[in-house]
Amino acid sequence: MNATELYTKAGKPTGVYYCTKCNTISSPHNPTREAAEQCCQPKLCACGKPAEKYSTTCHDCRAKKTAEREAQRLQKAERVETIPDDCQLFADDNYCADMDDYLEQTDPEDRREYLYLAAFRAVQLPNAIDLLDSPTDGHHEDIMDTVPDLTDLNAAIATANALFIKSKWGSYFQDYTRKIRIQSR
Ligand SMILES: [Zn+2]
Numbered sequence: 001m002n003a004t005e006l007y008t009k010a011g012k013p014t015g016v017y018y019c020t021k022c023n024t025i026s027s028p029h030n031p032t033r034e035a036a037e038q039c040c041q042p043k044l045c046a047c048g049k050p051a052e053k054y055s056t057t058c059h060d061c062r063a064k065k066t067a068e069r070e071a072q073r074l075q076k077a078e079r080v081e082t083i084p085d086d087c088q089l090f091a092d093d094n095y096c097a098d099m100d101d102y103l104e105q106t107d108p109e110d111r112r113e114y115l116y117l118a119a120f121r122a123v124q125l126p127n128a129i130d131l132l133d134s135p136t137d138g139h140h141e142d143i144m145d146t147v148p149d150l151t152d153l154n155a156a157i158a159t160a161n162a163l164f165i166k167s168k169w170g171s172y173f174q175d176y177t178r179k180i181r182i183q184s185r
């Protein structure tokens, strides 16, 4: 019983309750006895166990939800039979160049049935107008009304982008829409 009502100096009840455990009116817009009573009570998950800090669910329920979401995502992913040229494998925050690489890195008991692919993406510049977004920031608001002809700049950007692709200058990003089955040796 942590809720205590506040009284005026003259001894009149105010209808405002505070929590005697932390000495605050936890809900100033709703300073009722119920709200003050709830203030320092552990929050409960729908299953009845104490919720985690800053959360409305307990650890087990959250883990279950996460596992369900992951199972759905894996189920929905398209199954490929071979790793496409521009892809690697994505395995638990780790990237593996190919199946052999994964099998070497992972103990048999830790191996998954399926892995997601990781697709290569080169660094790419946006078009000239978007590229100018940041350099024109802070200029007068009509600055883009007087933008010079950007044809040459766009051509240069296209050349740079083609070079980045050709040089394979980029990274692999996990692709949760495609999966491949692990073939154990
Ligand atoms: Zn409290």
Ligand SMILES: [Zn+2]
Pocket (backbone or CB within 6 Å): 045, 046, 047, 048, 049, 057, 058, 059, 060, 061, 062
């Ligand atoms: Zn729970």
